[in-house]
Amino acid sequence: MVVAAKLGLRLRWGALAALVLSLVSVQLVARGLTSPLRAMARAAEAMARGEHGQRVPETSRDEVGQLAAAFNVMAAELETLDRARRDLVADAAHELRTPISALRAALENAVDGVQPADLPALLAQVERLGRLADQLLDLSALEAGAVALRRRPFPVGELVAGRDVALEAPADLLLHGDADRLLQVVDNLLENAARHAPGSPVVVRAQPAGDGVRVEVEDRGPGLPPGDAERLFDRFARADRSRTVAGSGLGLAISRSIVELHGGALRAEPVAPHGCRMVLELPGAR
Structure with a gap:
């Protein structure tokens, strides 16, 4: 009876130890699986705030690792597009500033009576602005593939x-x-x-x-x-x-x-x- 009791106790402790080991193993595996996903979630939240330089570690070759690699490629493309957008806005603002400044100066001189308005020169600046606007729209449509070729x-x-x-x-x-x-x-x-x-x-x-x-x-x-x-x-x-x-x-x-x-x-x-x-x-x- 004593031997059977000891054997039963050992079996119970063994089963408990196996259960604890299983829980720890499952926890470690789950943490290993979800850690890259949590990192991607944090990076996605940062990118939503405009921080497009985010990257996540590619720690494995399984599906999660492939997802991390694809996420990094997407992040790099978004960063490139955002940089191009900022550059385009800055360049367009610079190009618009020149004819607008010329128009403003000529009109202020005319209003103040300093110099009569040079209408041909003013028309040339307005036409320059129109061409720039048309070219920006044309380029945007071409790059978006929204132009039908005949x-x-x-x-x-x-x-x-x-x-x-x-x-x-x-x-x-x-x-x-x-x-x-x-x-x-x-x-x-x-x-x-x-x-x-x-x-x-x-x-x-x-x-x-x-x-x-x-x-x-x-x-x-x-x-x-x-x-x-x-x-x-x-x-x-x-x-x-x-x-x-x-x-x-x-x-x-x-x-x-x-x-x-x-x-x-x-x-x-x-x-x-x-x-x-x-x-x-x-x-x-x-």
């Missing part, structure tokens, strides 16, 4: 029709895309060349390239500063920061968005000994 085959010569510029291209070369939008791109490139390389001859070339068409707009101006070939396509970017150049700095950003919407590419290349070549890779008409 694609059709058309001869490459339509891109320079009515422009005083030389075209070197096969007469039967066809593009396939929205002619109005692609004409907008070439107009931007030609105006950019005329602005930064006044008096320089500008040549437009087009030739087949695989299943598409390669279009080049080349000038013999001062060329590109080192490292600026890609920065040119940023919003409000200018090749020469040391001088004031007419234009909003949105033309090349809009042009690249239009070309990419067609499934093409737009890039800048230096020309030896000096000059700049804008290269468009566009779909051709088969």
